[in-house]
Amino acid sequence: MQRLVVIGAGTAGTMVVNKLRPVLGDWHITIVDPATEHHYQPGYLFVPFGTYQPNEVVKKTTEFIPEGVEFRNVAVERVESAANTVHLADGSTLEYDQLVVATGTHPAPEETPGLDGPAMGKTVHHFYSLEAATALADALGGFTGGKLVVNLIDLPIKCPVAPLEFTFLAESFFHERGIRDDVEITYVTPLEGAFTKPVASRTLGGLLQSKGIEVEPDFYLERVDGDEGKLWSYDEREVDFDLLVTVPLNFGAGFLADSDLPIDELRHIKVDHGNFLVDGTENVFAVGDAANLPTSKAGSVAHFAIDVFTENFVEHISGRPMHEAFDGHANCYIESGHGKALLIDFNYDTQPLPGKFPLPGVGPFSLLEETEMNHVGKMMFKWMYWNILLRGKDLPVSSAMTLAGKVTEGA
Numbered sequence: 294m295q296r297l298v299v300i301g302a303g304t305a306g307t308m309v310v311n312k313l314r315p316v317l318g319d320w321h322i323t324i325v326d327p328a329t330e331h332h333y334q335p336g337y338l339f340v341p342f343g344t345y346q347p348n349e350v351v352k353k354t355t356e357f358i359p360e361g362v363e364f365r366n367v368a369v370e371r372v373e374s375a376a377n378t379v380h381l382a383d384g385s386t387l388e389y390d391q392l393v394v395a396t397g398t399h400p401a402p403e404e405t406p407g408l409d410g411p412a413m414g415k416t417v418h419h420f421y422s423l424e425a426a427t428a429l430a431d432a433l434g435g436f437t438g439g440k441l442v443v444n445l446i447d448l449p450i451k452c453p454v455a456p457l458e459f460t461f462l463a464e465s466f467f468h469e470r471g472i473r474d475d476v477e478i479t480y481v482t483p484l485e486g487a488f489t490k491p492v493a494s495r496t497l498g499g500l501l502q503s504k505g506i507e508v509e510p511d512f513y514l515e516r517v518d519g520d521e522g523k524l525w526s527y528d529e530r531e532v533d534f535d536l537l538v539t540v541p542l543n544f545g546a547g548f549l550a551d552s553d554l555p556i557d558e559l560r561h562i563k564v565d566h567g568n569f570l571v572d573g574t575e576n577v578f579a580v581g582d583a584a585n586l587p588t589s590k591a592g593s594v595a596h597f598a599i600d601v602f603t604e605n606f607v608e609h610i611s612g613r614p615m616h617e618a619f620d621g622h623a624n625c626y627i628e629s630g631h632g633k634a635l636l637i638d639f640n641y642d643t644q645p646l647p648g649k650f651p652l653p654g655v656g657p658f659s660l661l662e663e664t665e666m667n668h669v670g671k672m673m674f675k676w677m678y679w680n681i682l683l684r685g686k687d688l689p690v691s692s693a694m695t696l697a698g699k700v701t702e703g704a
């Protein structure tokens with residue numbers, strides 16, 4: 294009997310086993326993860342504002358593992374691809390014919406000097422874990438005015454628009470509480486503008502300006518002093534804060550440093566960007582945030598990518614060439630506060646452009662434009678995540694990006 298091992302039962306790993314179980318006949322499939330809870334991570338953004346309570350973004354991991362897939366509730370300690378073996382923390386091993394690594398990327402505040410000090414959880418916060426987002430809810434609840442700094446340390450991070458969304462939602466939250474005039478909001482970023490891609494950066498930069506939010510661009514964070522309430526850049530610029538909300542550097546899983554798979558300096562696995570085969574291997578794939586794909590690290594990307602992966606994987610194990618090539622398709626709602634959101638849709642080659650989505654000329658969603666309907670789309674995503682995406686069901690949206698409905702003139 295052939296054996297498939299999937300490491301990580303988060304968004305990508307769960308989708309992989311749900312897609313592959315029905316098509317892999319008598320293969321033995323094992324999925325390994327030390328977590329017993331599956332978190333809807335996009336929900337972390339809303340916890341600080343009380344829109345979601347922590348228990349609304351958590352379900353049991355096993356609820357989404359299909360029948361006929363063995364779940365091993367233990368951490369992986371090392372992959373030895375030269376021997377087709379996965380070493381587990383309980384001392385046992387798993388041998389495989391095919392391996393899929395889907396262990397994501399995770400915030401590492403300890404990697405930035407001063408960030409993980411005594412002020413963490415008091416005046417210094419992030420929202421990239423449920424625990425951190427919950428502590429931030431308390432801090433925001435007690436914040437009556439002063440300097441709020443929202444900071445992006447560096448890319449890649451999962452959901453690269455999340456720090457911008459947090460900034461917009463904070464502006465809206467203070468407005469609703471009647472203290473907007475008492476809060477100075479600054480967005481501190483290493484980028485030269487609000488976002489990486491020019492058209493989106495112009496639109497999002499304009500929105501920040503219209504909401505009275507200062508931008509401190511080209512700021513490469515060197516260290517943080519939580520007691521003094523200061524951020525320093527490598528070129529010795531200083532920014533003061535009363536409350537700091539940052540996004541720590543994101544790193545791939547720790548066990549990858551002890552494994553024989555090729556990784557970059559942030560422990561993301563080097564793969565073929567079209568078919569996810571790990572460099573230098575014939576039977577190891579890395580999907581989701583764990584892979585070093587030059588597109589956003591996002592659940593939507595994992596969803597589109599795994600459609601392509603599934604087709605290719607079936608060809609691959611039958612000894613045929615993998616015909617499908619992933620185009621880097623990403624689709625992200627961007628909350629902008631006051632009950633509105635924007636939507637961006639792009640891939641490796643095409644930057645986010647204005648237009649309508651998914652039906653050209655009709656929508657109902659609008660690209661790069663603030664609308665209430667886009668906000669409805671963002672809030673519907675939680676239901677779609679639990680009920681459609683994770684369970685490996687199809688959406689009526691093509692996994693490849695299309696230019697239909699997009700305005701390309703002047704881009």
Ligand SMILES: Cc1cc2nc3c(=O)[nH]c(=O)nc-3n(C[C@H](O)[C@H](O)[C@H](O)COP(=O)(O)OP(=O)(O)OC[C@H]3O[C@@H](n4cnc5c(N)ncnc54)[C@H](O)[C@@H]3O)c2cc1C
Pocket residue numbers: 300301302303304305306325326327328333334335336337338367368369370395396397398420421422451452455546547548580581582583590591592593594595624625626
């Ligand atoms: C604040 C925030 C907002 C976001 N908003 C959006 C959004 O609006 N839209 C969107 O599309 N995406 C969003 N995302 C990103 C999305 O959640 C991730 O891109 C997605 O979850 C990636 O899936 P993954 O399977 O690669 O990683 P994960 O879902 O993180 O899963 C990784 C799994 O690997 C497991 N693992 C780790 N180490 C080991 C080990 N040693 N052994 C075994 N298992 C291990 C973990 O326990 C985990 O279950 C957001 C993320 C955050 C943090």
